Amino acid sequence: MLDIHNFERFAEVETPFYFYDVDLFRRTADVLSALSETYGIEVHYAIKTNSEERLLRMLSAGGFGADCVSANEVVHAAKCGFDPSRIMFAGVGKTDKEIRTSLEVGIGCFNVESIPEMEVIDAIAGGMGVKAPVALRINPNIDPHTHKYITTGLEENKFGISRFEFEAALDKLKACSNLEMKGLLFHIGSQITDVSNVFGLEGKCARELVTWFEEKGLKVENVDFGGGLGVDYEDPDGQPVADFETWMKALREYFPIGGPYKLHIEPGRAIVAQCGSLIARVVYVKKGRTKNFVIVDAGMNDLIRPALYGAYHKVENLTAAYCRGDNTKDCVYDVVGPICESSDVWGEGRILRQTRRGDLLAIRTAGAYGRTMSSQYNMRDLPKAVYSDEL
Numbered sequence: 186m187l188d189i190h191n192f193e194r195f196a197e198v199e200t201p202f203y204f205y206d207v208d209l210f211r212r213t214a215d216v217l218s219a220l221s222e223t224y225g226i227e228v229h230y231a232i233k234t235n236s237e238e239r240l241l242r243m244l245s246a247g248g249f250g251a252d253c254v255s256a257n258e259v260v261h262a263a264k265c266g267f268d269p270s271r272i273m274f275a276g277v278g279k280t281d282k283e284i285r286t287s288l289e290v291g292i293g294c295f296n297v298e299s300i301p302e303m304e305v306i307d308a309i310a311g312g313m314g315v316k317a318p319v320a321l322r323i324n325p326n327i328d329p330h331t332h333k334y335i336t337t338g339l340e341e342n343k344f345g346i347s348r349f350e351f352e353a354a355l356d357k358l359k360a361c362s363n364l365e366m367k368g369l370l371f372h373i374g375s376q377i378t379d380v381s382n383v384f385g386l387e388g389k390c391a392r393e394l395v396t397w398f399e400e401k402g403l404k405v406e407n408v409d410f411g412g413g414l415g416v417d418y419e420d421p422d423g424q425p426v427a428d429f430e431t432w433m434k435a436l437r438e439y440f441p442i443g444g445p446y447k448l449h450i451e452p453g454r455a456i457v458a459q460c461g462s463l464i465a466r467v468v469y470v471k472k473g474r475t476k477n478f479v480i481v482d483a484g485m486n487d488l489i490r491p492a493l494y495g496a497y498h499k500v501e502n503l504t505a506a507y508c509r510g511d512n513t514k515d516c517v518y519d520v521v522g523p524i525c526e527s528s529d530v531w532g533e534g535r536i537l538r539q540t541r542r543g544d545l546l547a548i549r550t551a552g553a554y555g556r557t558m559s560s561q562y563n564m565r566d567l568p569k570a571v572y573s574d575e576l
């Protein structure tokens with residue numbers, strides 16, 4: 186449950202807005218930092234998940250690195266205090282301009298996704314008179330059993346270099362004198378909840394492929410497992426800090442502590458999802474013939490995950506819980522937004538405390554892939570961010 190002290194002050198803030206629980210964010214970062222030390226795994230936060238400057242500064246001050254997917258993210262990460270040598274840049278479509286900018290910033294690694302990309306980075310680095318640090322992003326062809334739109338490590342996906350190209354990639358690497366080989370990256374998808382099994386499989390596959398590349402004469406210093414650790418969208422308060430330890434243990438099974446490799450992970454969602462809620466106000470409660478609708482002022486432009494992936498977010502009526510206490514009964518509603526699209530739905534058949542116009546609702550677990558994916562569709566304003574310690 187969100188803190189009542191915050192709730193009382195929510196009334197003064199114009200809705201919809203993102204609310205970030207700074208204490209939970211700090212607690213999550215502290216747990217992860219301690220585990221990173223224990224398991225000897227370096228963490229690079231995937232800043233596409235949530236690029237709020239305030240949150241990024243907390244992570245960079247805590248010694249985390251950054252995983253970026255555009256040059257704008259690279260520049261933003263450096264501005265927010267991340268050590269450039271700990272910034273990675275992945276993405277299948279890096280443009281010449283983005284490659285040049287990233288070399289100027291002095292990033293730690295380009296995670297290269299194709300042979301043509303290797304050629305381009307090599308040429309640009311040569312022209313600038315520098316060596317470009319690169320790792321090969323491997324497409325391991327592993328099914329993470331998550332939504333197909335957030336599965337990235339299958340051969341049918343556009344990401345990484347697939348097995349049939351490994352020999353050609355090695356030949357190209359040898360021919361590119363301006364590339365400095367750093368290692369291999371594996372990232373198989375997002376919102377993975379079968380943690381031990383799926384990451385165990387990733388670790389096993391990575392182990393086999395590292396051996397394969399080494400036998401071919403490639404020096405592999407760094408092994409990066411990407412991100413993907415899932416969170417509990419149904420019960421945000423059950424385990425607000427994600428189970429990073431089970432993840433690290435699964436990866437370490439095939440790369441024991443004390444071995445010759447530097448290990449890296451790139452979590453995004455698991456660091457920030459539970460810290461954020463989208464707060465919306467009920468504009469109307471509308472009776473349909475067979476259903477009742479709660480219409481709120483937050484729409485798919487503010488948080489697109491339900492419309493994009495059919496993603497579930499828990500919805501709570503804060504006003505009923507905090508102001509009307511136990512005197513209200515539970516009712517069944519379709520909770521919807523104001524946008525002119527039938528997919529602008531927060532949840533069908535949701536059980537909420539009896540809801541009235543003006544009530545505040547919290548759409549939970551919205552800290553990841555929320556505000557960064559928001560848009561001005563329907564010419565709406567972008568949602569603001571509000572921090573728990575500012576209220």
Ligand SMILES: Cc1ncc(COP(=O)(O)O)c(C=O)c1O
Nearest residue numbers: 231372375412413451452453454
């Ligand atoms: C290369 C890479 N690393 C890390 C992440 C972060 O994933 P997650 O938020 O599931 O931890 C992504 C997400 O798309 C990614 O593509």
